[in-house]
Amino acid sequence: MDKNYHFEPELLIDLINSLKRLPGIGVRSARRIAYYLLQHDLKSASRLSSSLAKAVENLRNCKGCNGFTDHDLCYICSNNLRDNKLLCIVESPTDQNSLELSHGYKGLYYIIMGRVSPLNGIGPRELSFQRILDRATDGIVEEVIIATSFTAEGETTAQFLVSMLSEHNIKTTRLARGVPAGSELEYIDAGTIAWALVDRREVV
Ligand SMILES: [Zn+2]
Structure with missing residues (x-):
C-alpha cells in the first residue's frame, strides 16, 4: 500500500501528530485521545484548546527562579x-x-x-x-x-x-x-x- 495513503482528514492527522509529540504518547494513544475528545467530549476539547492557548500566550519564565x-x-x-x-x-x-x-x-x-x-x-x-x-x-x-x-x-x-x-x-x-x-x-x-x-x- 502507498505509504502516503491517508483516509483521515488533514485536520485530524494534524491533531494526532501534535498529540504524538507529547512525552509518553505514541501514535496509537494520540489517535485514541483525538478520537475521544472529538467524539465524546467536545466540551473538554474546547477547554483544553483555550487553556493551552492562554498558557502559551501568557506564561513566561520567572526572573527569579526560572519557573x-x-x-x-x-x-x-x-x-x-x-x-x-x-x-x-x-x-x-x-x-x-x-x-x-x-x-x-x-x-x-x-x-x-x-x-x-x-x-x-x-x-x-x-x-x-x-x-x-x-x-x-x-x-x-x-x-x-x-x-x-x-x-x-x-x-x-x-x-x-x-x-x-x-x-x-x-x-x-x-x-x-x-x-x-x-x-x-x-x-x-x-x-x-x-x-x-x-x-x-x-x-x-
Ligand atoms: Zn520565581
Whole structure:
C-alpha cells in the first residue's frame, strides 16, 4: 500500500501528530485521545484548546527562579516570608511541587528546566548554568541545596553544579537520607522529602 495513503482528514492527522509529540504518547494513544475528545467530549476539547492557548500566550519564565509565571516574579519569589538565604535547585516545576508539598522548605528555588545529558548533547551551557551561578552569587544566598533527582542524569547534573559552585566557595548541600538511588523526586512521598531536606549534607 502507498505509504502516503491517508483516509483521515488533514485536520485530524494534524491533531494526532501534535498529540504524538507529547512525552509518553505514541501514535496509537494520540489517535485514541483525538478520537475521544472529538467524539465524546467536545466540551473538554474546547477547554483544553483555550487553556493551552492562554498558557502559551501568557506564561513566561520567572526572573527569579526560572519557573512558570504570568508576572515578572512568581508567587514564591515575590513572597517576603520566604527565606532568601536558601536557594534550592530542582530539575523541573514538578520537583518543586514535590518539595513544596513536603512543607519542609521555606527558601527560594531555581528550576533548571532539564538536566545534564551528555549523550543528548545537553550540558551546562544548554541549561544556562551561568544564570544559576549569578543567582547563587547575588550576595544574599548563603546556601545552595541541590535537589536534582537521584537518577544517573540527576547525579551528573549535581556533579556539574557542585564543581561550578565550589569554585566560588558557596556552601552547597545535597538532599540526603531516605531518598533511594535511581529515584525521581516526583515519585517520593512528602515525608521522605521533608526528612531528606532536614538531613541534607554538605558537598562543598
Ligand atoms: Zn520565581
